[in-house]
Amino acid sequence: MPGKERAFRLSEIVSALGGEQMGTGDPLIVRIATLENAGDGEIAFFSNPRYRSQLNDCSASALILSPDAAGLWARPAILAADPYLYFAEVATLFTPPRGACPGIHQSAVVESTLSDEVEVAAGAWIGPDVAIGDGSVIGAGCRIGDGVTLGAGVRLMPGVTIYPGCILGNRVLVHSGAVIGSDGFGFARKKDASWYKIPQTGRVVIGDDVEVGANTTIDRGALDDTVIGDGVKLDNQIQIGHNVRIGAHTAIAGCVGIAGSTRIGERCMVGGQAGIIGHLEIASDVVISAGTLVTKSISRKGVYTGNLPVQAHAEWVKNFAHLRHLDAMADRIRALEHRLAELEKS
DSSP states (O other): OOOSOOOEEHHHHHHHHOOEEESSOOOEEOEEOOTTTOOTTEEEEOOOGGGGGGGTTOOOSEEEEOGGGGGGOOSOEEEOSSHHHHHHHHHHHHSOOOOOOOEEOTTOEEOSOOOTTOEEOTTOEEOTTOEEOTTOEEOTTOEEOTTOEEOTTOEEOTTOEEOTTOEEOTTOEEOTTOEEEEOOOOEEEOTTSOEEEOOOOOOEEEOTTOEEOTTOEEEOOSSSOEEEOTTOEEOSSOEEOTTOEEOTTOEEOTTOEEOTTOEEOTTOEEOTTOEEOSSOEEOTTEEEOTTOEEOSOBOSOEEEOOOOOOOOHHHHHHHHHHHHTHHHHHHHHHHHHHHHHHHHHO
16 A cells, blocks of 8 residues: 655666666656656556557656567666566555554454454454454454454455454455355245245355455355465455355456355456356366356366457347347258258269
C-alpha cells in the first residue's frame, strides 16, 4: 500500500534487485509510470512488441527492457530477463507493504490471548480460542470466529469475516468483504418438496502466501475440508463451493464460480466469469479461458475455451439462424453420403 514517497538512483535499483544497467547517466527515479505517459524522473517497462511504436515518443528517464530489446532504446535502462516481473519488484521497492503496528485498539473485542506482535484495529471482534501469528494485522471491523488459526504475517483488510474453525497459513492477504468458512450449499429434498439443511461440519484450510480478493466467498466443507493450496491467487467476487480443492499457485480471475467438490490442479489459470460445475477433476497446468463453462473433467494440461467471440448483432443473429438448422443439415449430408456410397457400389 502507498506510503511516503521514495526515490532511488537507477544504480540503487539494480543493486537491490539485480539486472544489468545500460546507458549513460544514473537518473533519479521517483515513481513508476506507463510506457505511454512516463516522463522525467519516472521508469516504465517494455515487454510486449505490440507497444514498440510507443518507444519513439516515450519520455521516461529509464526503461526496463529484455536484453533482446536493448537496441531499441538509447537512454538509461535496466536489462532484465523478464521485464514485467522486474517491474513488479520495482513497484514493491517503491511501495512496500506496511508492517504491523502491534497493539489492540480500545474499541476491539478480543476474547483470546494474543501475541504482543499482533495488530488489531478498531471495531474488530476476535472470538475465543483463536491463535494469530506474530506480525499479523487484523483490520477494522473484522470478525474472527471461535477456534480460528491464523499464521504469521497474515493481513486481513477491514471488514473480513472468518467463520469458526478455519485455518489460514502464513502471509495470507484477505481483502475487504471476503467471507471465509460460510456454509456450503447443501440441502436434501423432502417428499413435500421442501429442503432439509445438511450441516456443514468441515473447515476452510488455506495455505501460505495466498491472496483472497474483495467480496470473494469460500464455503466450508460439508464433511471434508475446503482446501486452498500454497500461493493461490483469487481475484474479487469469486464463489468457491464446499469441499473444493485448489492446487498450489493456481490463479483465478474475478466472478468465477466453482461448484462443490471440484478439484483443480496446480499452476492452473482460470479466466474471468468462467464457471466450473461440481464434482469435476481439473488437471494441473490447465488454462481455462474467460467466460468458459466447464461441464466435464479435464485430464490433460492445455488451454480450453468454450465461448464465442463478440460480433455485430446482425451477424450474430445470422450465424445463430444457421446453428438452428445444423441437425437438418447433418441429416441431409448423411443422406447424400449414403446415396454416393450406393452409386459407387453400382
